[in-house]
Amino acid sequence: MNEMYVLLIGQVVLFLFGTIYAIRQSEQTKENEPLPLFIRLLLTFSLTGAAIWMWIQDPATPYRQWVAIGMILSTIGDLFMAGLIPFGHRLIGGMVTFAIAHCLYVTAFLETGISWNGLYIGLAGYGLFLIIGWFFFIRNHKQDRLFTIGALVYGLWVGGMACFAFALAYLNQDMWWIPALGGSLFVISDFIIGITDIGGRNVKYDPLLVWATYVGAQMCIIYVGI
Template sequence: MRALSLAPVAVVTLVHLIALVTGADTVAAWSQVLLMPALAVVLLALPPGDRGPAWPWALGALAASWVGDSLPKVVPHDAQFLAMIGGFAAAQVLWIVAFTRVDRGRSPFAWTLLLIVVAVALLAVTVPAAGMLAPAVVVYGLLLLAVAWLASSHGWVGALGGAMFVLSDGLIALGAFRPELVDWSNRDLAVMATYVAAQALFVAVVLLTRSPDRTFGRAPRRGTRAPANP
């Protein structure tokens, strides 16, 4: 079942990325709507005891991300960007809660510093061009920073997911407010590939960090006792 649950993610992601490369806009648009439900299958296909204590929050984050993917397709053009960042902002909040509901270590200082530098640079470039949306951009940037920082406290899997998330959302922000800086072909492919990779890695963090001795990507804490033999 665990192997089979990955099949929808692989198939939908492959279809979506191929559609982006080939310019099949209709296929790309509607396969995007299926990405987060496919990832939700990975969570829901497992017995509740194998999903980790934070799985409801992770499922909520995937649902909010689905709203961010889907709502812009049905609202007026001038509301599409706000609909997208509204859904994704809710997802960021839910991922923050999820990452604080499971055992975690400390985010490496160098990684924390790098995140701050990247966040400040992105905000410095995009906020002056955001106009009335500037406050929303700042709030969203801080949420993104918090998600990436908390994810990195769960080892290299979370850190890689956080990096992919920052890269994906950074490209979206630059495309919206400073398009001349990211005016290259296949930018959408890079956005979506890193977006799906980040969400998949976050789901992996939730599934693999069930207890202090089962955190993936870092050693158990000192003083953690091994379970007694029955």
């Protein structure tokens, strides 16, 4: 797995390079500039390649299989979010695709084994956080009501994935706290999108924060055990 360490370090360096560039651009334009598109694409495709490669190296482990397929769906979601797949609303396209990806991650966690007590604890914690957060920071009367309700449903969906990741760690402990951390980062990433794109609130460097937490989440889920 030495090549995976090299790839991981390369991805971190690539992200840091893109972040420095985006911050400098933001200072010039006075806008929250995102990572350059080519860096976003390199990150998402290299993460998918890493997930597939780890599956090939360990085909008998269901976790690797479901994570690899989930990452493929996540890549499609990234393409929707970047506007590279023609669709009426990029956010909806991304949400639907990522929702399926999260189902595949949950399958990976279930195949590995979870604690149902841990799941209930996660449901209480994440559920409370997401409902309160939606009510105070995301709910926006200026947006279409169906759209804001959809944001709550999707947030709870992502939170559900995080609950299963927590339940996985609660039972197995050791390295399995890493994907549990990834689940938390996913919740934070989507929460930032919710409060900016739907709630209409300004958060400094929000595109960079979204990608930092998103990439960190995917890395935690993909690279666990290397």
